[in-house]
Amino acid sequence: MxxxxxxxxxxxxxxxxxxxxxxxxxxxxxxxxxxxxxxxxxxxxxxxxxxxxxxxxxxxxxxxxxxxxxxxxxxxxxxxxxxxxxxxxxxxxxxTVLHDCVQTWWRLSEIAMRDTGDLTGYEQAQIETLVGTTLEFQSGPYRCSRKEPDFFIRAKNDALPSLVMESGWSESWNHLMDDMSLLLVGGDGAINAVVILSWQLNRRTRLVSGFVELYVRDRSGMPMLRQREDVFPAPPSNPNSPTT
The missing domain is CATH 3.30.110 (Translation Initiation Factor IF3)
Structure with missing residues (x-):
């Protein structure tokens, strides 16, 4: 465990x-x-x-x-x-729990969105949240690829998700970037965004730090970094920023 x-x-x-x-x-x-x-x-x-x-x-x-x-x-x-x-x-x-932490993150975000009215009960019923489910890619440069994401969200009856979340240690960064490209390019337009959480252990101080990056496609259909935030340890709260 x-x-x-x-x-x-x-x-x-x-x-x-x-x-x-x-x-x-x-x-x-x-x-x-x-x-x-x-x-x-x-x-x-x-x-x-x-x-x-x-x-x-x-x-x-x-x-x-x-x-x-x-x-x-x-x-x-x-x-x-x-x-x-x-x-x-x-x-x-x-x-490990490091790979599964995105599930808790989404659950808390979902509760917050319901409380603020940004997510209705009907909308919530129209989406599926899945873990480790096999995604198959059938066309383009990533044809015959397989991916079992740490977490993804898709509309009911859709084969591919619209949002995927992946989590890993800094040692696996290159693999996380390859996964991100596979999802955004191989998804042939179906996958709109990929969230990457990267964690790093300072072996001298024994402190863990983490950041999250949001990737989307640019106008040419290639992956681009949209946003980056430090998330762990939790940064000081900004009273002018949203709570979610």
């Missing part, structure tokens, strides 16, 4: 950034069967949260491997992401 995220970690705490990230090139495997066997074995042997990163993975290998994992109980303890443009398959084993 993961610990709650705290701004000040005790000297004896085991901070989540120590979670292992293991990178392996798919070229070392003879065929897809051997590759899948290696992935499945790594998932089943894991006893702590970790991230498996496989490079130079073909779309066919990724599709078959992810489908196979999702047909077993291993699918429930992992989040799989395949980027066909970068040919990287990333599997997060035992997602």
């Amino acid at each position: 993961s610990r709650p995220l705290k701004p000040n970690l005790s000297p004896n705490a085991s901070p989540e950034p120590s979670s292992t990230m293991i990178t392996t090139c798919a070229n070392k495997f003879v065929d897809q069967v051997e590759f899948e066997s290696h992935v499945r074995d790594a998932i089943q042997r894991a006893s702590n949260p970790q991230v498996l990163v496989y490079t130079k993975v073909s779309s066919l290998w990724a599709e078959q491997t992810v489908d196979s994992i999702n047909q077993t109980r291993d699918g429930y303890s992992t989040r799989k992401n395949y980027n066909s443009f970068t040919q990287v398959l990333r599997i997060t084993i035992m997602p």
